Amino acid sequence: xxxxxxxxxxxxxxxxxxxxxxxxxxxxxxxxxxxxxxxxxxxxxxxxxxxxxxxxxxxxxxxxxxxxxxxxxxxxxxxxxxxxxxxxxxxxxxxxxxxxxxxxxxxxxxxxxxxxxxxxxxxxxxxxxxxxxxxxxxxxxxxxxxxxxxxxxxxxxxxxxxxxxxxxxxxxxxxxxxxxxxxxxxxxxxxxxxxxxxxxxxxxxxxxxxxxxxx
Ligand code: B1M
Numbered sequence: 709x710x711x712x713x714x715x716x717x718x719x720x721x722x723x724x725x726x727x728x729x730x731x732x733x734x735x736x737x738x739x740x741x742x743x744x745x746x747x748x749x750x751x752x753x754x755x756x757x758x759x760x761x762x763x764x765x766x767x768x769x770x771x772x773x774x775x776x777x778x779x780x781x782x783x784x785x786x787x788x789x790x791x792x793x794x795x796x797x798x799x800x801x802x803x804x805x806x807x808x809x810x811x812x813x814x815x816x817x818x819x820x821x822x823x824x825x826x827x828x829x830x831x832x833x834x835x836x837x838x839x840x841x842x843x844x845x846x847x848x849x850x851x852x853x854x855x856x857x858x859x860x861x862x863x864x865x866x867x868x869x870x871x872x873x874x875x876x877x878x879x880x881x882x883x884x885x886x887x888x889x890x891x892x893x894x895x896x897x898x899x900x901x902x903x904x905x906x907x908x909x910x911x912x913x914x915x916x917x918x919x920x921x922x923x
Contacts, residue, residue: 860891869904
């Protein structure tokens with residue numbers, strides 16, 4: 709540990725931006741073999757590459773197809789990191805449910821949050837993206853999950869997090885679960901306003917906050 713990984717990190721970032729899913733797995737493995745910390749690969753190679761793509765997307769320098777193949781490469785790379793990010797040997801302490809809300813297709817952040825929560829020894833059921841509010845409520849009714857994690861990446865879909873909480877109240881199951889919200893446009897203030905139990909700005913703190921509900 710503690711070596712200079714800047715060259716391999718920029719290689720990974722470049723491969724992510726080009727959407728080279730197969731090559732990126734090889735490079736991530738190379739970085740791991742060289743002793744780079746999984747959390748640094750995630751932050752300084754993958755997330756930084758995704759931020760560059762995000763900036764280009766915003767400036768109309770790249771378009772949805774390019775972002776999609778980059779996202780696919782990101783998901784492949786994080787799958788490679790998953791076993792190394794998880795804390796080994798912890799028996800499951802309970803169950804959580806995660807999804808991206810209705811109208812929202814973004815899943816990279818959700819997948820990272822899921823991975824980090826699993827790393828805390830919690831079983832996570834993933835309902836996917838663009839998840840119907842009613843199906844979330846139905847799942848909560850039948851499940852013994854203690855925490856519901858809602859991700860939203862669009863200013864339009866963050867409002868759906870509130871709809872889910874309202875639907876849980878209407879169905880009489882609001883007290884069954886703690887609701888944690890997150891995603892780039894979401895803030896602590898918004899979480900308070902909609903009556904969520906918790907907010908987290910990133911995947912690592914989401915895992916900490918989620919784990920605390922099982923204390
Ligand atoms: Co979209 N997109 N996108 N996009 N996209 C953003 C979000 C945007 C900011 C880009 C921009 O304009 N700069 C913008 C939103 C603007 C806004 O609403 N304020 C935007 C837009 C406008 C759109 C479309 C409307 C574009 C269009 O079609 N015209 C469209 C909407 C589709 C839909 O969902 N209905 C769209 C589509 C897409 C793609 C499909 C092409 C692709 C998604 C592919 C996929 O996810 N499989 C995509 C992508 C990749 C992005 C950017 C570039 C990257 C998002 C990402 O994955 N970041 C994004 C710009 C950006 O963020 N730089 C952008 C990396 C990820 C690790 O971070 O998801 O923030 P993030 O997750 C973090 C935290 O937020 C937090 O932890 C994670 C890790 O630390 N977190 C939680 C997330 N969920 C949490 C839950 C928690 C706790 C923490 O508790 C439950």
